[in-house]
Amino acid sequence: KLFYRLVVLPPPLGRGRGGRRAMGNQTCCAAKDAGDSAQAEAATVPVFEGSLGSGGRDSKRESLPSFGAYVPTLEDFTYKVTLRRESGTKLGLDVDYMAQRMSLPIMAVTPGLAQQWNDTSPEDKKMRMGDSIIEVNGISGDIAAIMGACRSHQSLEITLVRGMSYENLVSDLEKLVKAKNCGPILIRLSWHDAGVFSQGKLAGGCPNAALRLPGGGEGQFPANAGLRSVALSLLEPISNKYCPFLVSHADLWALAANIAIRVMGGPDVPTRFGRVDAASPAEGVQSAAGRLPEADKGVAHLREVFHPKGFDDKAIVALSGAHTVGRCHPDRSGFEGAWTDEPLRFDNSYFVSLLQKSYKPHTSVKGCPQFMDAASGTIMLPSDMALLADPAFRFHVERYAKDRAAFFNDFTEAWTKLQENGCLNLRDIC
Secondary structure (H helix, E strand, C coil): CEEEECCCCCCCCCCCCCCCCCCCCCCCCCCCCCCCCHHHHHCCCCCCCCCCCCCCCCCCCCCCCCCCCCCCCHHHHEEEEEEECCCCCCCCEEEEECCCCCCEEEEEECCCHHHHHHHHCCHHHCCCCCCEEEEECCEECCHHHHHHHHHHCCEEEEEEECCCCHHHHHHHHHHHHHHHCCHHHHHHHHHHHHCCCECCCCCECCCCCHHHCCCCHHHHCHHHCCHHHHHHHHHHHHHHHHCCCCCCHHHHHHHHHHHHHHHCCCCCCCCCECCCCCCCHHHCCCCCCCCCCCCCCCHHHHHHHHHHHCCCHHHHHHHHHHHHCCEECCCCCCCCEECCCCCCCCCCHHHHHHHHCCEEEEECCCCCEEEEECCCCCEECHHHHHHHHCHHHHHHHHHHHHCHHHHHHHHHHHHHHHHHCCCCCCECCC
């Protein structure tokens, strides 16, 4: 990551159009799935379920796009600037240059053409710190070429996006989580995007946002019911603005989940960037069977699914602790109910509930077997109760019930690994 002050160089001989470049590792998702997957797929249900509660009042348009019928597109945030200069004139923009990114965030407007433009332009046309350049003289997607044009072309037609910065992205996601109480389903979205990774007989898979794409593949998995219609709809105003110029969709989903965890009281999970979005459903895996855990299964199944991902028993229990938030929806998984008394609070109450409440067999309205505590109405799934049946699993359940800090530490380690499995060349900054 480099910090540049753009200055004038001799004009170029010609002008070119840069092609869009993918960020990060482009070969992380080659998958090898079981040959006969249709029958197994039909029985696959998600272990992690999201909760979409009734949200508060929508934020104002200038800070967070409207949640009404109209969904803002990138064009709603873009504006154009035309600059002409004589030899030796400074452009007057300090920008944050990073080769892997498809935009140039403005760090400062300094004396030069940019300041002259601002002095004579209305407020909605002024260039500001936090805006990002996404195209110069028809060149987009190639940051090196955009930089070259900014430095050398005498006539510049610049397209910018208002408020396209990492800080504004984080702020918009925080406001979304608080306004819509949608933290749990954002966690589930990231989990199901990344959780398809496996190594062994089911090789490949990685977080590449393939489930956003129509036409089959991960978007049609029964385990992903509700993710496209609910989670992606909630994120759409934000993804329309920031993807792909600042972050990929897969990076956005990972960041959104980690912000949701923090906003709901959980650990501050670090996010690294550089995941590459799938361009077609074929770039994702073709079956969830053996990749995503099934909620009606027990101890052996959990190990069969998680061990090939590189997770030991401790990590399996820690990741299961994400059930401390959210609820099951019968129209998505067939199960119904929340795991904890406060399904929007990320803490260790899931483990406390497992040990202290009295769960009895119960059948959901869809006929799915689950367990319910009559006193509180909270539920556990067969895969949750399996954590008590196995001594190695139960050891960690008891430890996390007593020590929230230990749970947060182990969860952060396992969750970060889950989000990054199958990806190369990730970076610490957006």
